[in-house]
Amino acid sequence: MPVVVTGTLIFLIIGGAGVAVLALALLGTELLHVGGVDLDGPVSVEAVAGFAGAFGFGGAIVNELLGGRTGGAIAAFPVAWFAARLSRAARRMRTDPTPTRGDLVGALGLVVTPVPANGYGEVRVRVAGQPVKLNARADRPIPMGAQIFVVEALSETSVHVETY
CATH class of the missing domain: 2.40.50.140 (Nucleic acid-binding proteins)
Incomplete structure (x- = not known):
């Protein structure tokens, strides 16, 4: 019996992969920071992962409710912006100096x-x-x-x- 892969399943896989990469990036694994932390380019890994997660899960919801395939992009942009802001704030957080x-x-x-x-x-x-x-x-x-x-x-x- 052949396995039929629906659009919803594909969107869920994309969303799950995006959330996994986002979690690793926010937890500080330095994922894909080959040359250094500040060498992401104009878009951070967190923003791309947030975009992929929201695109996947938003697309799955729209696909199930409306049968459409473009609804994920509507949710993806605000989530990517929020993920980029959150990761930038975490990197620039002030801390007390280490006691000596x-x-x-x-x-x-x-x-x-x-x-x-x-x-x-x-x-x-x-x-x-x-x-x-x-x-x-x-x-x-x-x-x-x-x-x-x-x-x-x-x-x-x-x-x-x-x-x-």
């Missing part, structure tokens, strides 16, 4: 594992609003629960502290 070890100096915190003299204990401080647990050294012993002040960042994961 210099941001540890001056932080206040608590001792969570006692700090012995000339040995390491553990402290919890807040860096950029996030709690961070670090190895800590001190000139004299500091008991658990004591408030501390970071005097020096010895590395990204260890600090020199004094009681506050």
Whole structure:
């Protein structure tokens, strides 16, 4: 028994492929960015994928309802425009700078594992609003629960502290 491929099925396949490519592009897989992120040309991959998805699903709906084959284009252009705007906004989104070890100096915190003299204990401080647990050294012993002040960042994961 031969398989009959209808226009609706073809439109659904086009729409599914467009949505799959759009999802991959928006999730940052760098799909088809052969030379670099900014080398898409005048039209982004997201816009083409959005156009294909809307064209396919819009065409399937129109084909089933009216028997026509041009309805997908009506939905495709606004969806492609929206996908291009969304991807451009995501790429240009401002973010806070990544905290560095210099941001540890001056932080206040608590001792969570006692700090012995000339040995390491553990402290919890807040860096950029996030709690961070670090190895800590001190000139004299500091008991658990004591408030501390970071005097020096010895590395990204260890600090020199004094009681506050």
